[in-house]
Ligand SMILES: Nc1ncnc2c1ncn2[C@@H]1O[C@H](COP(=O)(O)OP(=O)(O)OP(=O)(O)O)[C@@H](O)[C@H]1O
């Protein structure tokens with residue numbers, strides 16, 4: 236029997252008992268649908284994070300903190316370290332502070348092109364034209380990062396004047412009008428210094444940022460503005476207290492490849508520092524999402540296994556029903572191997588039908604959710620909640636077909652082993 | 663006399679083993695010449711179907727030899743046995759064993775499909791075989807929709823589509839009324855005479871047996887008598 240004839244016959248046989256096959260296909264459909272959807276969710280969110288990392292455009296900068304030596308590995312409480320300060324991270328988390336000596340040490344590490352301590356600044360408020368005052372935080376990712384702009388341009392790092400990029404959501408409250416109107420305007424920023432005195436300084440709005448993951452952190456200052464704010468903030472602090480930084484930015488040669496980057500991170504670690512790229516930092520989010528998707532996928536796979544048992548059942552019934560037919564074909568010279576392939580391909584056809592329909596339905600639902608969530612998640616433009624990449628879609632379809640094949644082997648073996656005479660005697 | 667097409671010596675067949683063992687054939691000798699038609703007759707349970715299954719290479723004897731065209735069939739591999747059955751034998755059973763949902767043409771061309779013949783050639787040869795049995799107008803019908811006599815004609819068309827050397831028929835007219843049975847018999851003997859296809863027919867029917875060149879009577883697993891030995 237020719238391969239095309241085997242596949243064709245298996246195909247026709249699969250749909251001979253329509254209701255029974257449809258129910259089995261439905262079970263597989265549900266599993267494949269769920270699996271595609273959860274996969275799509277992971278793909279969508281991770282793609283968004285990747286895009287964010289890419290658009291920020293600072294892949295040659297690493298954030299370096301001092302590794303906290305006192306942190307116990309067993310998760311118990313850490314001993315108090317007089318040098319530790321609040322870290323730029325989740326509230327309550329602290330890291331050991333870096334001082335100027337540390338900065339010098341880091342600068343001396345092989346592979347570090349340049350190092351700049353991050354001066355953390357806290358503003359009290361922002362105000363435009365004596366209007367209402369609003370709280371504003373300064374995003375402290377890395378210098379030189381780019382954000383999606385609604386108008387204007389990125390801050391000029393080398394400029395002498397104080398500049399900032401303001402999140403779009405501040406325009407209306409501050410009375411700045413449209414994004415285009417806002418560009419070029421001057422806003423007033425207030426800080427409180429070490430003696431408790433409040434001082435103000437001015438900064439030019441050079442750009443307006445679209446809502447996104449980065450700008451949820453606040454406004455983006457240029458170096459001149461950060462310096463000004465920092466100096467104002469530090470005024471009146473006792474001389475004896477050494478300057479401390481929560482973190483520093485280190486420039487390195489990103490073109491040297493991932494291994495070189497990793498080697499640099501290892502060297503930093505050996506010197507007692509922790510270096511992480513923006514990709515690393517956002518990678519934590521990605522791995523949490525991956526873990527959640529994995530758990531959800533686990534449930535979908537359980538559904539698929541149940542569906543696989545459905546295939547076993549369906550095919551056993553088919554083998555039973557076609558006992559005589561199989562016996563006749565074997566009498567006419569059809570080999571056992573061909574009988575096996577007839578039934579296992581029939582199982583694969585059922586798996587293919589269920590998974591193809593499931594994936595198509597999931598893509599349809601993804602589109603639907605995409606258009607609905609577009610308005611619900613307006614703060615995160617560019618986020619496709621459920622995205623499908625061809626590879627994972629193919630993986631879903633192929634693995635369902637593999638499960639179906641495995642499920643089909645038992646009944647197919649039974650059919651292949653049938654003795655033609657007893658099959659022909661079968662009433 | 664030319665060497666026989668099928669030659670059987672000291673054929674034994676035992677079903678089961680131990681205390682349940684049942685010896686269905688107890689040392690049977692038989693030669694079937696080229697072009698001969700043979701009837702296997704006997705009481706129910708005497709071992710007729712058992713003998714036919716062995717002759718048709720559907721089952722292996724417990725002991726004894728079956729030679730086909732001078733070849734000892736016990737030496738043939740499973741693959742060779744499949745090929746022999748597919749190319750040299752045609753089968754007609756008491757029950758029709760038709761795929762009820764498939765078309766008449768698909769049922770008839772099944773042996774060719776198994777042999778790996780292309781679809782186009784299958785259709786051409788299938789239509790020719792159906793025409794021979796005056797069923798070509800039913801080619802597209804579902805097998806289920808035919809009358810009993812038509813179904814048995816479809817089965818015969820299926821048995822001769824691969825131009826076999828032997829057609830094995832187990833009670834070919836058992837399910838049919840006398841008139842239709844006679845038509846089916848005529849077709850079979852016509853094939854025997856005109857195309858020289860050997861017939862091995864298992865039957866209860868004395869009339870059918872007497873139309874064959876030779877009848878062998880089986881009793882308790884042995885040949886009790888030969889009748890009408892070929893001239
Ligand atoms: N698979 C088997 N296992 C055990 N005994 C069997 C088996 N097949 C056949 N027999 C026995 O062998 C004997 C011969 O059976 P066989 O089918 O050849 O008879 P038959 O002559 O064709 O009868 P009938 O005219 O009723 O078809 C019977 O007694 C039957 O019970």
Ligand SMILES: [Mg+2]
Pocket residue numbers: 710711712832
């Ligand atoms: Mg019988």
